Amino acid sequence: MKREIGELVTNAAERRVPTLVNGRRQVPFRGVGGYEPRGSKHGPPIRSCRDYPADGDKRVAGLREALERAGLADGMTLSTHHHLRNGDRVALYALETAADMGVRDLMWFPSASFPCHEPVIGLMQRGAVHHIEGSMNGPLGRYCSSGRMRGLGVLRSHGGRWQAIQDGEVHVDVAVIAAPAADPFGNATGAFGPSACGSLGFALADSIYADRVIVVTDNIVPFPCLPWQIQGNNVDYVVEVESIGDPAKIVSGTTQITRSPDRLRIAELVARFIRDAGIMRDGFSFQAGAGGIALAFVPILARMMREAGVVAGFVRGGSTKYLVEMLEQGLTRAILDGQTFDLEGVRSIRENPRHVPTSPFTSYNWHGKGNFASMVDAVVLGATEVDLHFNANVVTHSDGVLLHGIGGWQNCLAARCTILALPSFRDRIPVIVDEVTTLCGPGELIDVVVTERGIAINPRRQDLLERVRGSDLPIRSLEEIKHEVERLLGGPPDRPELSDEPVAVVKWVDGTVLDTVWRVPGA
């Protein structure tokens, strides 16, 4: 498939990137902090109360009517959100309704997609959806890698998605927001209801900047829906449906800590590093996701904090019961929560005023007046690959196939200490490589790589090396760990067979193009 990509140029990270993406001129990556934005934030159309019901009741008969009234038309951008994760029913419902209406060539702009969205492949084949800009996890990523999607995929971090909307790079024509509870005016929350999912922060940018905003709920409540995270004053239509999602797949009943001894060892090393490097001190902060290692790390660090009598100033979620326990036991003064992963997280966000739902605006938007990410003392992240320059990849595997989104990963690299917690190999494929298949995070922002075989500290962080000197932590070089793994597995991984045809780009947090995802023949 031929896509207009302008030309391929080499950016500041020595990566070849297209200058034209889906009809829009691009700025190649200029280095961390190298790009100075100009201009003004996007101003959505001015509306008037005279065109909205005075009684505040914005309910319409169904999603089709809402999309029609919103003026959904060929070639428009329709956005949805991933709070309901793999249990989401709303995104597909919206896209299929649009297809039934005969609308063609939509750009789907999800905050992330999940395996449950695999049927969008059919909508792309039928022409209803032109392409996707947003994380493509699993089947959609593979479809994109195969080169069959008409436009280019654009992979953005959560903060990058806010930035793109705010800066007017992506104009959202119609936003469809799935809400576990909403009132007829459109005030909405994820804190309660049969499909409660916690924070709705990923939909906030769309609610503010989209031309038209539709709230879809299976749980209408009388005005005012409290607390509201989405404000009805930004909402055009409210649609009631039977069910917005499958609760069993929205949040875990309980999140499970890994039982893998190697991964538990990594979690233990991460916690010890944070303690022994002096990061774990009164008032400090950390962020850890909901991956197996990150989950296991939290209770270990909590134990160390308890032993040392240390209380965190705040912790950043993805929240789980392990963070909630810390809050309830007084080990942290607050949870600033971007995404709620389990039922305990949902309960806490509903009950505890110090468990605060946040958004990519507060936490991640690079084109703001600061954000929370850079105030975090230590963040624990994963990666699919890391190279000897500490560059890391989170979107493709070593076979080059796109399988994951960026999430908040890039944004979190702004933390004072960025720790990648990784097994040194997966499925007998080494994770430490000579050069990452896709560059998602520049090595200068990655401070520490913790594997089950030892801890590698970025030589740029002499201060950290200094601080753990003399500790009993297994500090090693990345090269040393890499060689050990290659000896064990019989050599470095095969380089993937990639075409020279871009299928997606990876944006940096400032909207510049950091790298290209290439078509994988046979994907």
Added chain:
Amino acid sequence: MKREIGELVTNAAERRVPTLVNGRRQVPFRGVGGYEPRGSKHGPPIRSCRDYPADGDKRVAGLREALERAGLADGMTLSTHHHLRNGDRVALYALETAADMGVRDLMWFPSASFPCHEPVIGLMQRGAVHHIEGSMNGPLGRYCSSGRMRGLGVLRSHGGRWQAIQDGEVHVDVAVIAAPAADPFGNATGAFGPSACGSLGFALADSIYADRVIVVTDNIVPFPCLPWQIQGNNVDYVVEVESIGDPAKIVSGTTQITRSPDRLRIAELVARFIRDAGIMRDGFSFQAGAGGIALAFVPILARMMREAGVVAGFVRGGSTKYLVEMLEQGLTRAILDGQTFDLEGVRSIRENPRHVPTSPFTSYNWHGKGNFASMVDAVVLGATEVDLHFNANVVTHSDGVLLHGIGGWQNCLAARCTILALPSFRDRIPVIVDEVTTLCGPGELIDVVVTERGIAINPRRQDLLERVRGSDLPIRSLEEIKHEVERLLGGPPDRPELSDEPVAVVKWVDGTVLDTVWRVPGA
């Protein structure tokens, strides 16, 4: 003083208004709902985290440094807010600092001004302040009326102020926000601290849309300041000062109900009208301010609700202890609070998640996708004058002198039943007149006038007349009450001696010009 006013034209309310105000072309009032806005909301400049401290600490040495860094220069617009009411020390501090810096010709854009701001007259005389757009209560209003202010005053409602900022009619260069508590990142709340004032909603528009935002606090707290109503992500600089205000003048210790028998009778009649007209039913809503009659009305209505077993869906503040009692006694499901008037209100907003700080965006902005004001079943307001067409005035007295701001008054006229609760005369001057001195609210939006001499229902509201037919309420015509008062006082009030020189304009909620305030010779 000669001001460029273009020409005087007659608008849809038959009022003569200038076509040019402070250099900006104006749209004359076109009737209620007659103006259709076009264009896009204002987009403030895109910023980048690279230009803000990574540790989130935005504190600078003092307000002067903050204003200098913000680039404050001649002719710019500087905004402040009136949460601290007559106890505010920050607005004057900001303007005097600007004057000390040698800055000239500022437009001061307060959300309201109070007698404590009288020294701004000196700053206008010295040239540091060019003119004021915003409510001018007391001495500043008289100064404006005298014709000595260089520019035209522009009087906007709280919702109109949001609309003007949002629509780009007023470009705020630098916003200075007084915060009873703030963290070094700029997250701020009015819920606690030595100068706690409750909601900070009036500063929200400025925080979002101004080029530069400075938070001034006397109570710095560790990040994260919870709950935040002003978001640090919109803030450029944080300044610590000894004191932002005089707590004794910020909120009342306790708000006092009127002891005037006439006013108590009016309050009783208002409550009886709301009950007997069937407005007081389960799930209904009302709004009442902090004036003596409105205050007295609340506990009377609360008693009637208790007797009838009725619970309100929500009530809108200005909150006082009387609304707080209703919330705590289960007589309302929520308080949606725009402004907090006493210490009990402040306590409640801090402690009770169903006492919600709101903003003019949620409540009043006419250029939004609906707002709360039109969802209110009954609102109880005051006025300085009302005429036989139910037109009302809130900014001037019958002598033509500007003495009050509009506040949320115009916005509240969107309620389903708008009730003016007024003594029929004040200081022996009749309140019901042939024609209001200044038109602030078109009579078609005012449904009921309640005086101590009886209740007049707007003939447009036959439904209300129908509903109270047969009740023992003293329903009379406005003419009848007017004649009775004039007989008592010896005739209608003297018409004021006004010049033909505009000194200020009254904006309608949609940004059009509703009326003109004329210079008063000798004021």
